[in-house]
Amino acid sequence: MELYDQKFDFRDERNLSLVMDFYELTMSQCYFNSKTKDKIVTFDLFYRKNPDQGGYAVFAGLEEVIGYIQKLHFTKEDISYLRSLKRFSEAFLQYLSEFRFTGDIYAVKEGTPVFPNEPLIRVKAKLIDAQLIETALLLCVNHQTMIATKARRIVRAAGGRAIMEFGARRAHNFDAANFGARAAYIGGVAGTATTYAGQKFKMPVLGTMAHSFVQSFDSEYEAFLTYAQSYPESCTVLLDTYDTLHSGLPNAIKVAKQYLEPNGYRLAGVRIDSGDIAYLSKKIRKALDGAGMQDCSIVVSNSLDEYLITSLISQGAQINSMGVGENLVCSKSTPVFGGVYKLSSVFEGEKNIPKIKVSENVEKVTNPGYKDLYRIYDKESGMALGDLMTLHGEKIDIDQDLTIYHQMNSWKNKTILGGTYVIEDLLQPIFINGKLVYDAPSLEEIREHSKEAFTHIWDEIQRFEYPQTYYVDLSKNLLDLKLSMLEEVKHVK
Amino acid sequence: MELYDQKFDFRDERNLSLVMDFYELTMSQCYFNSKTKDKIVTFDLFYRKNPDQGGYAVFAGLEEVIGYIQKLHFTKEDISYLRSLKRFSEAFLQYLSEFRFTGDIYAVKEGTPVFPNEPLIRVKAKLIDAQLIETALLLCVNHQTMIATKARRIVRAAGGRAIMEFGARRAHNFDAANFGARAAYIGGVAGTATTYAGQKFKMPVLGTMAHSFVQSFDSEYEAFLTYAQSYPESCTVLLDTYDTLHSGLPNAIKVAKQYLEPNGYRLAGVRIDSGDIAYLSKKIRKALDGAGMQDCSIVVSNSLDEYLITSLISQGAQINSMGVGENLVCSKSTPVFGGVYKLSSVFEGEKNIPKIKVSENVEKVTNPGYKDLYRIYDKESGMALGDLMTLHGEKIDIDQDLTIYHQMNSWKNKTILGGTYVIEDLLQPIFINGKLVYDAPSLEEIREHSKEAFTHIWDEIQRFEYPQTYYVDLSKNLLDLKLSMLEEVKHVK
Numbered sequence: 001m002e003l004y005d006q007k008f009d010f011r012d013e014r015n016l017s018l019v020m021d022f023y024e025l026t027m028s029q030c031y032f033n034s035k036t037k038d039k040i041v042t043f044d045l046f047y048r049k050n051p052d053q054g055g056y057a058v059f060a061g062l063e064e065v066i067g068y069i070q071k072l073h074f075t076k077e078d079i080s081y082l083r084s085l086k087r088f089s090e091a092f093l094q095y096l097s098e099f100r101f102t103g104d105i106y107a108v109k110e111g112t113p114v115f116p117n118e119p120l121i122r123v124k125a126k127l128i129d130a131q132l133i134e135t136a137l138l139l140c141v142n143h144q145t146m147i148a149t150k151a152r153r154i155v156r157a158a159g160g161r162a163i164m165e166f167g168a169r170r171a172h173n174f175d176a177a178n179f180g181a182r183a184a185y186i187g188g189v190a191g192t193a194t195t196y197a198g199q200k201f202k203m204p205v206l207g208t209m210a211h212s213f214v215q216s217f218d219s220e221y222e223a224f225l226t227y228a229q230s231y232p233e234s235c236t237v238l239l240d241t242y243d244t245l246h247s248g249l250p251n252a253i254k255v256a257k258q259y260l261e262p263n264g265y266r267l268a269g270v271r272i273d274s275g276d277i278a279y280l281s282k283k284i285r286k287a288l289d290g291a292g293m294q295d296c297s298i299v300v301s302n303s304l305d306e307y308l309i310t311s312l313i314s315q316g317a318q319i320n321s322m323g324v325g326e327n328l329v330c331s332k333s334t335p336v337f338g339g340v341y342k343l344s345s346v347f348e349g350e351k352n353i354p355k356i357k358v359s360e361n362v363e364k365v366t367n368p369g370y371k372d373l374y375r376i377y378d379k380e381s382g383m384a385l386g387d388l389m390t391l392h393g394e395k396i397d398i399d400q401d402l403t404i405y406h407q408m409n410s411w412k413n414k415t416i417l418g419g420t421y422v423i424e425d426l427l428q429p430i431f432i433n434g435k436l437v438y439d440a441p442s443l444e445e446i447r448e449h450s451k452e453a454f455t456h457i458w459d460e461i462q463r464f465e466y467p468q469t470y471y472v473d474l475s476k477n478l479l480d481l482k483l484s485m486l487e488e489v490k491h492v493k
Numbered sequence: 494m495e496l497y498d499q500k501f502d503f504r505d506e507r508n509l510s511l512v513m514d515f516y517e518l519t520m521s522q523c524y525f526n527s528k529t530k531d532k533i534v535t536f537d538l539f540y541r542k543n544p545d546q547g548g549y550a551v552f553a554g555l556e557e558v559i560g561y562i563q564k565l566h567f568t569k570e571d572i573s574y575l576r577s578l579k580r581f582s583e584a585f586l587q588y589l590s591e592f593r594f595t596g597d598i599y600a601v602k603e604g605t606p607v608f609p610n611e612p613l614i615r616v617k618a619k620l621i622d623a624q625l626i627e628t629a630l631l632l633c634v635n636h637q638t639m640i641a642t643k644a645r646r647i648v649r650a651a652g653g654r655a656i657m658e659f660g661a662r663r664a665h666n667f668d669a670a671n672f673g674a675r676a677a678y679i680g681g682v683a684g685t686a687t688t689y690a691g692q693k694f695k696m697p698v699l700g701t702m703a704h705s706f707v708q709s710f711d712s713e714y715e716a717f718l719t720y721a722q723s724y725p726e727s728c729t730v731l732l733d734t735y736d737t738l739h740s741g742l743p744n745a746i747k748v749a750k751q752y753l754e755p756n757g758y759r760l761a762g763v764r765i766d767s768g769d770i771a772y773l774s775k776k777i778r779k780a781l782d783g784a785g786m787q788d789c790s791i792v793v794s795n796s797l798d799e800y801l802i803t804s805l806i807s808q809g810a811q812i813n814s815m816g817v818g819e820n821l822v823c824s825k826s827t828p829v830f831g832g833v834y835k836l837s838s839v840f841e842g843e844k845n846i847p848k849i850k851v852s853e854n855v856e857k858v859t860n861p862g863y864k865d866l867y868r869i870y871d872k873e874s875g876m877a878l879g880d881l882m883t884l885h886g887e888k889i890d891i892d893q894d895l896t897i898y899h900q901m902n903s904w905k906n907k908t909i910l911g912g913t914y915v916i917e918d919l920l921q922p923i924f925i926n927g928k929l930v931y932d933a934p935s936l937e938e939i940r941e942h943s944k945e946a947f948t949h950i951w952d953e954i955q956r957f958e959y960p961q962t963y964y965v966d967l968s969k970n971l972l973d974l975k976l977s978m979l980e981e982v983k984h985v986k
Contacts, residue, residue, distance in 0.1 A: 013506045018689040019667050021659070023700030025688065026724065030706070034719045041709060064666075081692045087724070127709055134703075135687075138662035139670060166514070169631035170829050172665035172673070173557075174512050177632060179666050194628075195518065196511040199574045207516030210627075212836040213523070215848050216534060216620055226527045231519065231580070242851070242982065274852065326829040335828035336663050336819045343705040355708050358735070359767065489735065 004070050017072050018081075020135040025082065028128045029092045037128035040347040042370045044119035045137055048363060051149050051334040052306075055467030056457065058152050058450060059114045060183045061144030062107050062430070063440055065121070068136040069101050070436060102434035103129045106427035108373075109441070111148070111186050111450030113457050115472045117407060118373050118387050120145075120339070122427055127346075134341050143176065144183040146337035150328055151187025152450070156462065157306035159313060162190040162321040164206045166301060167329025180329040186446050189328075190321070201443050208271050208299065208323075214241040220248065224255040228267075232260060236269035236299060244272055244280055253291050269297035269320070277302065278315040285318035297321060305333065306464060345370045352392075356485045362408065368485055369478060375424045376402070376416065377456060384456045385416060386471025387426070391478050396423055404473035410483070414471070497563050510565050511574075513628040518575065521621045522585045530621035533840040535863045537612035538630055541856060544642050544827040545799075548960030549950065551645050551943060552607045553676045554637030555600050555923070556933055558614070561629040562594050563929060595927035596622045599920035601866075602934070604641070604679050604943030606950050608965045610900060611866050611880050613638075613832070615920055620839075627834050636669065637676040639830035643821055644680025645947070649955065650799040652806060655683035655814040657699045659794060660822025673822040679939050682821075683814070694936050701764050701792065701816075707734040713741065717748040721760075725753060729762035729792060737765055737773055746784050762790035762813070770795065771808040778811035790814060798826065799957060838863045845885075849978045855901065861978055862971060868917045869895070869909065870949060877949045878909060879964025880919070884971050889916055897966035903976070907964070 004011060031037035050057055074082075074096045082088050082096070103125020114120055121137060123130050155163050165184040171177035174196075181197035191204030198205035209227060217223040220242055228235045237255070239248025249270070256267035270288070272280050277300050288296045300312075301323035312319060326332055344366070345354045354369035370392040376385045388396075388404050396402060399418045406412030430438040441449065460468040474482070497504060524530035543550055567575075567589045575581050575589070596618020607613055614630060616623050648656050658677040664670035667689075674690035684697030691698035702720060710716035713735055721728045730748065732741025742763070749760035763781070765773050770793050781789045793805075794816035805812060819825055837859070838847045847862035863885040869878045881889075881897050889895060892911045899905030923931040934942065953961040967975070 013508075014667075015506075016667055016689065018692055019661065019670055020688055021661055021686040021700055022688050022691070022698045023686065023702055023706075026700055027702055027706045027720075030719050030723045031709075033723050036709065036719075039709070043705070078692070082688075085691075085698065087727075131703075131705070135661050136667075139664055139666065142663055143666045143669075168512065168514055168628050169834075170635055170831070171632055172823070172828075173632065173636045173668035174507075174509055174629075175666035175668035176636075177512055193514040193516065195513055195515050195575075196509065198515070198578075199511055199571070205515045205578065207514055207519055209516055209520055210624075211850060212536070212624070212834075213516075213520045215836045215850065216524075216529065216532070216839060226523050226529075227520075230523045230526050234580075274854075274857075326831075330665070330828045332829050335665075335823045336825050338663070338819075341662075341705075343708045346709060357704060357708065361767075 004067070012067055012071065015071065015075055015078070016068060016136070017074055018078055019139070020132060024131050024134055026087060028131055029088055031128045031131070032092050032095060037126060039127045040124065041127045041130050041343060042345045043123040043130050043341055044344050044371070045121035045123075045141060045339055045341045046117055046119050047337065047339045048116050049338060050116060051146060051331070051337060052153065052464070054149070054153065054464065055461040055470060056113045056115060056149070057145050057337070058148035058187055059108045059112045059120050059141075059145055060110050060148035060186050061140040061142075062110045064140040064144065064179060065137055066430060066436065066438070066440065068140065069105070069133060069431065072101050072133065074099060099132070100434060101129050101133060101431070102126065103431065104429070104433065105431040107430050108426050109428060109446070109449060111446040112426065112453050115387060115470045117367060118389060118472050119371060119427065122371070124370070138339050138341055142337040142339045144179055145339065146331045146334070147180045147183035147329065148187040149337075150331040150334070151184040151189050152454070153306045153464070154309065154324055154328055155188035157309040158322060161319055163188070164321065164323045165189045165192040165194070165328055166323040167325040168194045170326035171329045177329065182443065184328055185443060186450055188447065188451065193323070203443060208236045209238050211238065211241045214238060221251045221254060224251050225259055228255050228259050232263060232265040234268050235260065235265070236271055236297070237267070238271045238273065239284070240272050240274045244275055245283055249284055249287055253287070253293070256293060256296070257291070267293060267296045269299050271299040271301065273301045277319075278312055278317040281318040282316065299323065301325065303327065310464075342366045344368060354481060354485065356482065356489070358486065358489050365486065367407065367474065367478065368482055371478065373426045375426055376404075377422050377424065379420050379422055382456055383458055385421065386473055388473055388475060389478055390475040391481070394475055394477060398422060403476065404471065405476060405479040407472065407474055410479055414473070497560070505560055505564065508564065508568055508571070509561060509629070510567055511571055512632070513625065517624050517627055519580060521624050522581055524621045524624070525585050525588060530619060532620045533617065534620050534623055534836060535838045536616040536623050536834055537837050537864070538614040538616075538634060538832055538834045539610055539612050540830065540832045541609050542831060543609060544639060544824070544830060545646065545957075547642070547646060547957065548954040548963060549606045549608060549642070550638050550830070551641035551680055552601045552605045552613050552634070552638055553603050553641035553679050554633035554635075555603045557633040557637065557672060558630055559923060559929065559931070559933065561633065562598070562626060562924065565594050565626065567592060592625070593927060594622050594626060594924070595619065596924065597922070597926065598924040600923050601919050602921060602939070602942060604939040605919065605946050608880060608963045610860060611882060611965050612864060612920065615864070617863070631832050631834055635830040635832045637672055638832065639824045639827070640673045640676035640822065641680040642830075643824040643827070644677040644682050645943070646799045646957065647802065647817055647821055648681035650802040650806075651815060654812055656681070657814065657816045658682045658685040658687070658821055659816040660818040661687045663819035664822045670822065675936065677821055678936060679943055681940065681944065686816075696936060701729045702731050704731065704734045707731060714744045714747060717744050718752055721748050721752050725756060725758040727761050728753065728758070729764055729790070730760070731764045731766060732777070733765050733767045737768055738776055742777055742780055746780070746786070749786060749789070750784070760786060760789045762792050764792040764794065766794045770812075771805055771810040774811040775809065792816065794818065796820065803957070835859045837861060847974060847978065849975065849982070851979065851982050858901075858979065860900065860967065860971065861975055864971065866919045868919055869897075870915050870917065872913050872915055875949055876951055877963075878914065879966055881966055881968060882971055883968040884974065887968055887970060891915060896969065897964065898969060898972040900965065900967055903972055907966070
């Protein structure tokens with residue numbers, strides 16, 4: 001059996017099919033037993049709150065989702081493991097052993113700026129198919145979207161200075177190091193220190209040296225010299241093993257003057273990993289410039305995040321590039337991305353019955369129905385005016401006025417004049433009848449797409465402090481449906 | 494080539510060798526070029542601060558480390574990838590293509606309570622060997638130790654009620670879901686929802702049902718009945734899809750009375766996933782008891798962590814077991830475990846030269862030298878009095894008085910009378926000359942060891958609020974060495 005579509009680049013050596021919540025399997029057996037398994041349903045994957053009180057998220061993880069679904073199957077070992085749990089009938093196990101995903105999946109392109117409550121992935125499939133992919137969809141999207149978003153925030157703060165992803169040692173295990181590096185690249189970092197990610201995802205790998213390297217030699221100068229001899233063209237030395245200004249810096253200049261420059265090379269950079277970066281970097285810049293080393297970069301690291309970077313730059317710190325570790329790869333300030341996967345409708349034959357999940361908490365009420373998602377752009381400026389959810393198949397005539405409605409309150413609405421806007425259908429076909437139809441872009445293309453897409457998002461949405469809320473609105477039909485369903489489920493207590 | 498020792502249970506399908514910071518490779522080439530690669534060095538892996546302002550951590554991740562090191566090798570594909578980066582010489586690539594780890598590794602047993610600044614893993618190896626394993630050692634230990642510690646805190650708060658690990662969908666990718674479940678099991682959870690972890694690590698898998706399951710049927714009662722028909726012996730239903738007290742609860746009782754009990758079964762449990770758990774659980778307990786269903790468990794979930802669980806229990810919430818998601822598997826309140834890996838000594842022939850990493854920050858000064866680590870127990874009570882680091886090979890005669898010293902201040906010391914204490918050598922041999930010598934315990938054994946080991950740790954160390962600081966002290970020889978080295982490196986500025 002060919003597990004992956006040939007045109008699809010991503011491969012995982014593992015069979016990860018069983019990385020699913022056990023209830024996906026027990027519920028599936030119920031569907032199987034009750035003959036509801038082939039009922040066609042729709043699910044939306046969406047999230048409710050932007051990370052870090054920000055104004056957006058950067059959608060990522062789709063390629064990994066595609067890989068999971070393409071490979072999703074239950075091996076003999078999987079089946080005998082499930083049999084050993086004594087919860088499943090032979091008929092169901094037989095069914096599982098032949099299972100392959102057969103549904104339709106539409107999704108937003110990776111790298112796209114996305115916003116709360118809109119479907120990032122829309123699944124239309126047999127109930128059992130839709131259920132079995134839930135855990136992996138959420139896991140891949142939650143992780144990579146979180147890291148891509150964090151990376152974009154950090155890259156934005158750096159104002160054009162290169163950010164290097166340095167966090168593998170603090171990542172939540174191997175996948176988090178590798179896919180975290182990938183997601184960070186989508187978010188705009190210049191490269192990663194994780195060699196495997198470089199190999200697997202064809203992204204740049206970078207690195208300098210460790211304190212232990214310096215310590216393993218008899219002197220700091222000997223360490224720098226040895227490094228310079230091996231890498232004369234790209235020598236960046238670490239200054240703070242003993243004393244940044246009184247030992248590291250003079251030794252760096254010495255190695256430039258006594259070894260590199262006489263041999264026709266220049267010292268590429270110096271790195272500081274502790275101490276008062278603002279103060280030290282200015283002192284170092286001055287000393288380097290004084291030694292005629294204006295082209296020597298200052299690389300800094302040490303618990304950087306978007307706020308510290310903003311502060312350092314505002315203090316006039318002299319920084320050319322930055323390495324960011326745990327704050328990026330663990331998204332330390334916001335280590336959970338809360339994507340959810342909710343049933344939106346059920347088909348009874350041709351009839352589509354919308355479903356809603358009510359909650360006492362207004363923010364947790366879902367948008368019901370099988371839906372489409374559009375981004376609306378101002379024709380003249382090219383800037384995004386907002387996103388619009390409609391019922392599936394609603395037509396938008398861009399020559400006509402378009403009124404978009406707040407997700408809960410019909411008096412909050414806005415009309416955009418016909419002829420002044422264009423629309424983009426955000427949900428792209430990925431799988432149709434279980435067959436991959438998506439021509440997956442390369443990681444470079446995804447990164448470029450993301451960069452470009454953000455040029456259409458107002459700075460007011462992208463700022464860190466009290467960002468403006470981006471409009472994610474409903475069509476009149478969808479709002480009416482939602483309000484009428486909420487009316488229906490109201491209880492008289 | 495046989496990659497894994499036969500007696501070793503853990504296998505990873507992937508070749509993860511290149512999950513290393515790129516600088517491990519560039520530094521290694523320097524060692525190779527400068528003929529220092531075979532210099533024997535010692536490194537300690539330790540951490541500086543307990544998670545969550547707590548009093549301890551639970552060491553975990555060793556088995557994964559063993560798997561990485563056993564398999565560590567560079568394939569033809571790895572070598573040609575590295576060649577493509579144009580940073581490495583053919584001689585070095587040739588060396589790498591034959592590389593296997595040949596050093597000694599000692600480590601604390603998984604599940605052991607551990608404390609800041611003590612070596613959890615001690616490596617004695619060629620400089621190049623010690624360097625190449627750095628990233629993976631830190632990554633595995635940092636992740637699993639963080640989760641095992643968090644799990645233990647949550648399990649402790651639950652006071653005997655079962656905790657189920659439910660977090661895969663929010664984990665930082667697949668490995669974090671799987672190894673997170675494993676680490677949580679070491680920390681004491683009863684099982685996981687992640688099926689793959691159950692299969693791979695032979696741990697219990699558990700699950701109930703999702704809101705979408707209930708919604709996919711025409712009525713809540715039909716959903717419950719269908720589930721009961723499939724799982725009459727282990728039926729736990731989810732109450733809060735529509736209205737916990739006015740719909741879910743009566744339907745649960747109805748399915749018990751109309752279907753399960755007439756057929757000789759009992760309703761195993763009900764689950765609540767939203768709302769005021771303290772209030773709802775009491776109401777539900779009363780109603781269930783009133784219906785003669787005293788044996789029906791109440792399972793709760795929804796953003797639980799050790800603090801919320803403590804609060805619920807103190808409010809008299811009626812809870813039999815709990816599902817914990819993102820707060821456990823992402824260790825949300827403390828999503829980074831800061832293990833570090835520091836050079837402690839270098840051998841020049843037979844002579845061992847201790848190394849120290851100084852820092853303006855006193856807590857960041859390392860303990861120098863090739864060291865041993867002992868736990869000291871009171872002979873009568875069996876309780877741990879503290880841990881002691883010595884220089885390697887120092888003998889402790891338990892019939893003699895033992896004076897242990899604060900890590901920085903010689904006036905802070907404590908003498909334990911000879912004959913009143915026993916000692917345990919915490920660092921166990923794992924690899925000797927690159928050969929695995931450790932008989933790795935099963936996951937169940939690790940979990941039992943952890944549980945037992947914590948019975949020797951005073952409650953005052955384990956409490957959440959202002960825990961007592963556990964002693965991690967130095968021998969006189971080690972403290973003298975450290976202070977003299979600090980004196981030596983002092984700069985006259």
